[in-house]
Amino acid sequence: MxxxxxxxxxxxxxxxxxxxxxxxxxxxxxxxxxxxxxxxxxxxxxxxxxxxxxxxxxxxxxxxxxxxxxxxxxSFEEIIKVQEQSLRQRREAIDCSLALIERIQLLTEQDQLNESNSEILMLLMNSMRVEQAQKKLLQKYVSIDVIDQLFPEDFSKQTYLDGKLYNLLLLVHRAIVKGLNPDHPFIQQQLHGIFADTPLSDLIFNEEVNNEELYKNVKPYESLAPKHTMDFLKEAFEVFNTKKNSSLKD
Structure with a gap:
């Protein structure tokens, strides 16, 4: 033919x-x-x-x-083997991306957000993307139980903590815009409200945690957020932790 x-x-x-x-x-x-x-x-x-x-x-x-x-x-057989591995890796990456999108969508559907801010949602999603590395890092400082509470498998608990972290970033954004310092009473009061009923307090108030060493090891992740945001958070946490420890001693 x-x-x-x-x-x-x-x-x-x-x-x-x-x-x-x-x-x-x-x-x-x-x-x-x-x-x-x-x-x-x-x-x-x-x-x-x-x-x-x-x-x-x-x-x-x-x-x-x-x-x-x-x-x-x-060799067609060799191509199949190589491509199978490649496709599985791509599927894993796609599944991870879809999971991130689902978490952000669930978060935006909740009433716990004070307001919607696309830039902060992107920062939060970037933080979600490196959670496995963060979990591995924290194993050196806190128990597995605390890590499981910080990164719960349960979607409702996960969404609740996502909302807390989102509102924390929003608080910093508002404070910087309004020119409030990290030690301002309003900022400290809001921090208490955000962390009082979350496992994050177990990390922040854990006296056995070497904060100086922890800050050093989280350096690679500071670039996920603007420097002024990270600087503000670090100082605010230091003030918050000092006041908390003082109240416990009293």
């Missing part, structure tokens, strides 16, 4: 444009031409096209397909 590009495209359920693109890339170049110097497709080209389409369905790009098909040691 000898077919022109248009007839081949029709029978193969593809387009002339696609076939021309494949030819330009060098992954499907007909070996024959007719008397008018036009490319002619034969039976073997169907096999080649189906092979390209199969590799595309496995997630390979056209450039990756070209590398595979140009390799004399090309």
């Amino acid at each position: 000898r077919l022109t590009v248009s007839k081949f495209a029709m029978l193969a359920d593809t387009t002339v444009r696609t076939l021309r693109h494949y030819r330009q890339l060098g992954i499907l170049v007909p070996s024959q031409k007719n008397e008018n110097d036009h490319y002619i497709y034969v039976n073997a080209d169907f096999k080649r096209l189906h092979e390209i389409q199969l590799l595309q369905s496995l997630g390979l790009s056209l450039n990756e397909i070209k590398v595979c098909l140009d390799n004399p040691n090309y």
Whole structure:
């Protein structure tokens, strides 16, 4: 069978444009031409096209397909193994992204947010993205029970804490805009309201935690938020912790 590009495209359920693109890339170049110097497709080209389409369905790009098909040691079995690993990793990344989106959507549907701020939602989502690394870091300073409370598996508890963290970031934003210092009574009162009934207090008020060492180790994560926000939070927590410890001693 000898077919022109248009007839081949029709029978193969593809387009002339696609076939021309494949030819330009060098992954499907007909070996024959007719008397008018036009490319002619034969039976073997169907096999080649189906092979390209199969590799595309496995997630390979056209450039990756070209590398595979140009390799004399090309092994379809090896490609399957490599691509399976790649697809599983991509699926894991997609699942993580969808979980982050779901948490943000659940949070915005709750009434506990004082107001909606897209920039703060993005900061919060960035913090969620590195939670596994944060959990690993905190294992050095607090018990597993505290970590499980800080990062609960239960979605309702998780959303509740997300709201607390969101309102904390919003508090800092408002304070900076209004020119309030971290030790301002209103700021300290709001911090108490945010943390009083959360497991975060177990971390903040834990006298066994070396705060200086902890601050040093969380440096890589400070870039998740603007420097002025992190500086404000650090000073506010120091004042808050000092007052809390003083009240406990009294």
